[in-house]
Amino acid sequence: MPTILTEAAYPAPANRVWRGFCALLMLSVMVSVFWSQGVAAASLPDFTELVEENSSAVVNIATTSAPKSGSQRFKGFDGTPFDQEQFEQLPEFFQDFFRGPQSPFGGGPGKSQPRRSMGSGFIVSRDGYVLTNNHVVEGADEIIVRLNDRRELPAKLVGTDPRSDMAVLKIEDGDDLPVVRIGRSRDLKVGEWVFAIGSPFGFDYTVTAGIVSALGRSLPTENYVPFIQTDVAINPGNSGGPLFNLDGDVIGINSQIYTRSGGFMGVSFAIPIDDAMNVFRQIRDNGTVARGWLGVLIQEVNRDLAESFGLKRPRGALVAEVMEGSPAQQAGLQSGDIVLAYDGEDVQLSSDLPPMVGRTPIGETAQLTVLRGGEEIKLDVEIGKLPEQGGEQKAAPADSRGDSSSAPLGMIVEPLPAELVDSLGIDGGVVVSDIARGPAFEAGIRPRDVITEINREKVTSIKEFREVVEALPKDRAVSVRVIRQGRAVYLVMKP
Known part of the structure; x- marks a missing residue:
């Protein structure tokens, strides 16, 4: 029968050795756990001193906007609006009813309340210049800046730049005010720690922290700002506030969030401070902002377009x-060119190009590296001034009908009327009058589209359209240039 050893079965010296070994092992485990926790704690940033140093230069911005005249006119039961005189002739009981917040008739005149809003900002000069977002102060009749020491100072609007959503304020009677230290957003790296100070939902001087999630983000409404994306908690009221790095330098202006709920969902965007300071200096010195302009409409190069243009991978604009008459036209840039580099800087995404051009001084010459016909060429272009918003738009094409001709690819095309040729400023083309399921429909071509180019071959007439289509390769995707509502776009078709 096997012998079962118990603690009493060991000799005394061996027992003491065993106990000592167990105690040493336990101590080693505890030291290891506490050491790892200490290392983890030591690796996390401490924001306390940074917040103390910078809070005094961060401000709360409160705005008041007077109600617009006639914005809340009383509507009768039949929907007909009453004017002020007619409204005052009503019995007081009915006036009170129609003015009530629950009234289904639109509220009565003369009872509109001033609109108030709050945001954040920060002081960049000791004489009182403040940076914030344009949407924080847009339409404001009165602006009050509240400092960390609870001083409330009136401020005037120096200027705004809606394209970058920036505004510059000047604190009246500002003297020896606390200021932030301006950093360099171009030195930012994805993954580094950042923190924000602002007033979300009116809670003054709230501090939130996170990391840089991505750089150079392009948003649908902002073409000239390469946004910094972070996971720092930003909510309504944070807008216009500063984003700091761990050196205590401002590297961005918190501007927008991606949300489906109205609150923070883990994705926020900040204007890079390099771009913001360029806007600030122009507004301070000139009262307006001038940006570089190339004069092209660009689009992303996806995998199919890259294949059709002979690129090994998607890149460029x-x-x-x-x-017409733009710097790009004068430099010889053509539709179908792919801009691969701007002044030696690679253009990976189409969204990379507008900020590059926008920050170039007016009148300066830039060199473009362009892919044309499978070969890279260099073009020098003198950058112009970006027109006012809407100035670069073109009229949309009208509908046209004429003698139609059937064509393959599942669509019917017609000659393009001469008046449309002139209004669109093109050499010619064909207009799609009808389309059925097929390669053209799958490519996204629709009725009223004007086709001007297929597979890099110009199409100015029905005859050229047929010739180009008959010569299309059957083993790869081809590009199709169409003009839709006055704008040109490249689509990819697979015959």
């Missing part, structure tokens, strides 16, 4: 349209 595809020129869909060159505007």
Whole structure:
């Protein structure tokens, strides 16, 4: 029968050795756990001193906007609006009813309340210049800046730049005010720690922290700002506040969030301070902002377009349209060119190009590296001034009908009327009058689209359209340039 050893079965010296070994092992485990916790704690940033140093230069911005005249006119039961005189002739009981917040008739005149809003900002000069977002102060009749020491000072609006959503304020009677230290957003790296100070939902001087999630983000409403994306908690009221790095330098202006709920969902965007300071200096010195302008309509190069243009991988900005009289046209840029580099800086995404051009001084010459016909060429272009918003738009094409001709690819095309040729500023083309399921429909071509180019071959007439289509390769995707509502775009078709 096997012998079962118990503690009493060991000799005394051996027992003491065993106990000592167990105690040493336990101590080693505890030291290891506490050491790892200490290392983890030591690796996390401490924001306390940074917040103390910078809070005094961060401000709360409160705005008041007077109600617009006639914005809340009383509507009768039949929907007909009453004017002020007619409204005052009603019995007081009915006036009170129609003015009530629950009234289904639109509220009565003369009872509109001033609109108030709050945001954040920060002081960049000791004489009182403040940076914030344009949407924080847009339409404001009165602006009050509240400092960390609870001083409330009136401020005037120096200027705004809606394209970058920036505004510059000047604190009246500002003297020896606390200021932030301006950093360099171009030195930012994805993954580094950042923190924000602002007033979300009116809670003054709230501090939130996170990391840089991505750089150079392009948003649908902002073409000239390469946003910094972070996971720092930003909510309504944070807008216009500073984003700091761990050196205590401002490297961005918190501007927008991605949300489906109205609150923070882990994705926020900040204007890079390099771009913000350029806007600030122009507004301070000139009262307005001038940006560089190339004069092209561009689009992203996806995998199919890259294949059709002979690129090994998607990259660059595809020129869909060159505007008449623009710097790009004068430099010889053509639709179908793919801009691969701007002044030696690679253009990976189409969204990379507008900020590069926008920050270039007016009148300066830039060199473009362009892919054309499978070969890279260099073009020198003198950068112009970006027109006012809407100034670069073109009229949309009208509908046209004429003698139609059937064509393959599942669509019917017609000659393009001469008046449309002139209004669109093109050499010619064909207009799609009808389309059925097929390669053209799958490519996204629709009725009223004007086709000007297929597989890099110009199409100015029905005859040229047929010739180009008959010669299309059957083993790869081809590009199709169409003009839709006055704008050119490249589509990819697989015959």
